[in-house]
Amino acid sequence: MRPYPPRRGLSILIVALLIASILPSTGYAQQGSVPVHGPTGSAVFGLNSHLATRYPDATTMDIPAALVSELGVTWVREDFHWHRVQPQPDVWDWTFTDAAMRALLSRNINVLGVLGPSVGWATPYPGDPNNDVSYYAPDPDAFAAYAQRVVTRYRRYVNHWEIWNEPDHPIFWRPAPDAAAYTRLLIKTATAIRAADPSATILIGGINPYDTTFLRNVAAQGGWNSFDVLAIHPYVDPYGPEDGNLAAALTDVRAVATQHGQKPIWVTEVGWASGPGDRDAVGRTNEQMQADYLVRANLMLWEAGVEKIFWYSFKDDAHNPYGLIRYGSGRADYRLRKPAFDALRTLNQQLAGATYVSRRDLFQMNVVDNFETFATWQRVSEPNGTLRPSSRARSGRNGAELSYNFATTGNDYVAFERQPALPLLGEPYAVGVWVYGDGSPHNLKVLIRDAEGEVLQFVLGPAGAPGWHFLRVPILGEVEPGNVIVPGGNRRVDFPASLVTIVFDDIVDSFVGSGTIWLDDLTVITGYEVYDLRLQRGSEALDILWSPPGAWVNLATRANSGRIIDRSGNVRTVEAQGGQIRIDVGSAPVYLWHQR
Known part of the structure; x- marks a missing residue:
C-alpha cells in the first residue's frame, strides 16, 4: 500500500442524490452518468489476500482461504515475492505459493499475481541481505527470468499478472522512482510473460492516479503497449470516499488513455485503516467507519466504470489496521473479525446477479x-x-x-x-x-x-x-x-x-x-446529501442508499413492502404507504429490495 499524503480532487461524484425528506421521490434522471458494463458482486469486489507472503504456516493455508471464500469474493490479489520463491540464484522454493494456490484455486477463487519486488542478490545495492526483500531497482534480465519461471509454473491456473507494486512511490522503487528504468523492466518482463503464456493479461504496477506524471513518462518511454490493464491505487484516507473525491482517481488516468489508447481500469488497492496507521497517525477512522467506507468506495468506483476493485487488506498488520480481521495474537490468528468483514460479504451477497440500471439524480x-x-x-x-x-x-x-x-x-x-x-x-x-x-x-x-x-x-x-x-x-x-x-x-x-x-x-x-x-x-x-444506486434482479429493484450526514428518504415503489438489508446482512421488512417507502438513511449503506 502507499502511505503518500492524500490529494483531494474531483471528477464525477458518483451517486449524488439530494432529496429533502418532505419531498417524494419521482422517477430517474441520469445527468452526466458514467456507463457501467460487466458483472456485479463477487466478480467485481475482490481482496488483497496475501496468503503466500503473510500467513506463516503452509500446512494450514485452508484456514484463511476458507474465510476468503466465506466473503463471497472470487478474485484475490496475491504476491509472488521474488525473495520467497528464489532466495538464491540457484535455489527455488515454491512451498508457500503452492500452498496458497491450492487453497484458493480449489475454492474457485481467481488470482491476480503480483511480481516483485527485488531480492537482495539481484540489485547493485550492497546494504540489503542477499536472500531478503529489496526495493532497489533489480537487474531487468534477472527479474524477467524470475517472472517467466513463476508464470510457467502457474500458467494453467493464473492468467493475470501485475508487474511490481507502486513503482512510482519512493518506498517501493529505490533510490527514487525512475519511469525510464521501470519501463525497461516492464517491457522486458511483459515479453517474458507472454513467451510463457501468450494468453496472459498484464497489469502495470498499481500507481497513484492523482498524479499521472509517472504514467505519462512510461507512455513516453514506449511502455504503453506492454500492459493490458491500468492498475491504480486511489487512497484518499483519512478522508471519506465522498469528501476525498475518490472518483477523481479516474479523470486524469482516462485523459492519459485518450492520448495513448484506452485500457480497462482496475483498482488493485484501496482501503482505510480502522485506527492509527501509515497514512493517518491520529487514527480518525474507526472500525464502523471503515466498514461504511468499504461499501461506499466499492460502489462509487464500480459505478464509475472500474472493472475490478481489490480491498486492502484481508488482515491487519501489527501497526497498520487496514484489514477485515484484527491482528490479534499474530499472523496466524484469524478469529477476530471486524465490521468490514461482514460489510464485504453482504455487498457481494446482495449484488450477486444484479444488473446496473441508473443512479438517481434528483438533487438541485x-x-x-x-x-x-x-x-x-x-x-x-x-x-x-x-x-x-x-x-x-x-x-x-x-x-x-x-x-x-x-x-x-x-x-x-x-x-x-x-x-x-x-x-x-x-x-x-x-x-x-x-x-x-x-x-x-x-x-x-x-x-x-x-x-x-x-x-x-x-x-x-x-x-x-x-x-x-x-x-x-x-x-x-x-x-x-x-x-x-x-x-x-x-x-x-x-x-x-x-x-x-x-x-x-x-x-x-x-x-x-x-x-x-x-x-x-x-x-x-x-439539498440533503443522499446517494442512491438503482439495480435490478429479476422482477425486483434494488436501491442502495447512504447519507453521510443522515436523512429521511421517500422512495417511489409499486410494492406493498420492501426488504431492507443492513451493512452486516440483517434483514427487516418495511411497509409502503401511498406508493412510497420511507426510510432513515445514514452513513452505513442499506440495501432496499422491492418490486419494480
Whole structure:
C-alpha cells in the first residue's frame, strides 16, 4: 500500500442524490452518468489476500482461504515475492505459493499475481541481505527470468499478472522512482510473460492516479503497449470516499488513455485503516467507519466504470489496521473479525446477479454563471493565460475559453477573479462546472471566501480528456492547511460565502507548454446529501442508499413492502404507504429490495 499524503480532487461524484425528506421521490434522471458494463458482486469486489507472503504456516493455508471464500469474493490479489520463491540464484522454493494456490484455486477463487519486488542478490545495492526483500531497482534480465519461471509454473491456473507494486512511490522503487528504468523492466518482463503464456493479461504496477506524471513518462518511454490493464491505487484516507473525491482517481488516468489508447481500469488497492496507521497517525477512522467506507468506495468506483476493485487488506498488520480481521495474537490468528468483514460479504451477497440500471439524480443543481457575459471575470496575478467567450458551449450560445501558457519549470498557474464575487446561495454542499478538457494533467480549482473572511481553495480536479464532463467538489469539510489561501477561521466554509476566483494550476511543475480548455455552467449543488444506486434482479429493484450526514428518504415503489438489508446482512421488512417507502438513511449503506 502507499502511505503518500492524500490529494483531494474531483471528477464525477458518483451517486449524488439530494432529496429533502418532505419531498417524494419521482422517477430517474441520469445527468452526466458514467456507463457501467460487466458483472456485479463477487466478480467485481475482490481482496488483497496475501496468503503466500503473510500467513506463516503452509500446512494450514485452508484456514484463511476458507474465510476468503466465506466473503463471497472470487478474485484475490496475491504476491509472488521474488525473495520467497528464489532466495538464491540457484535455489527455488515454491512451498508457500503452492500452498496458497491450492487453497484458493480449489475454492474457485481467481488470482491476480503480483511480481516483485527485488531480492537482495539481484540489485547493485550492497546494504540489503542477499536472500531478503529489496526495493532497489533489480537487474531487468534477472527479474524477467524470475517472472517467466513463476508464470510457467502457474500458467494453467493464473492468467493475470501485475508487474511490481507502486513503482512510482519512493518506498517501493529505490533510490527514487525512475519511469525510464521501470519501463525497461516492464517491457522486458511483459515479453517474458507472454513467451510463457501468450494468453496472459498484464497489469502495470498499481500507481497513484492523482498524479499521472509517472504514467505519462512510461507512455513516453514506449511502455504503453506492454500492459493490458491500468492498475491504480486511489487512497484518499483519512478522508471519506465522498469528501476525498475518490472518483477523481479516474479523470486524469482516462485523459492519459485518450492520448495513448484506452485500457480497462482496475483498482488493485484501496482501503482505510480502522485506527492509527501509515497514512493517518491520529487514527480518525474507526472500525464502523471503515466498514461504511468499504461499501461506499466499492460502489462509487464500480459505478464509475472500474472493472475490478481489490480491498486492502484481508488482515491487519501489527501497526497498520487496514484489514477485515484484527491482528490479534499474530499472523496466524484469524478469529477476530471486524465490521468490514461482514460489510464485504453482504455487498457481494446482495449484488450477486444484479444488473446496473441508473443512479438517481434528483438533487438541485443551480447554474450561477453561464459565461454568457464576460465583463465580470478578470485575470489576476500571473499573466499566463486568458479567459474569454467561446462558441464552444455545453448550453446556451457561449462558454468560456481558458487558454494557458506555462513557460517555466516552476509553479505556473493562471487565475481569474469574479467581480463581484458569486454568492453561494442556499448553503450548497458542492460546487461544480462543465469542462471540455485537453488531456492535460493540470488542475482546475476554485477559491471561496466565507463569512469570517477566510479564503479556502477547493480542487475540482484535472481538466481531463476532450469532451464535456462535469467536475464537482464538496465544500463543507475541513480543508488541508495548504488550501487555506487567506487564514483567519476554522478551515471550513462558514456561510454566507461567495466564489471569488477560478484557478488553473500546473500539477506537474516540470511541464512547459500551452493549451486550451473550455468551461460552461458554473453550478452550485444544494439539498440533503443522499446517494442512491438503482439495480435490478429479476422482477425486483434494488436501491442502495447512504447519507453521510443522515436523512429521511421517500422512495417511489409499486410494492406493498420492501426488504431492507443492513451493512452486516440483517434483514427487516418495511411497509409502503401511498406508493412510497420511507426510510432513515445514514452513513452505513442499506440495501432496499422491492418490486419494480
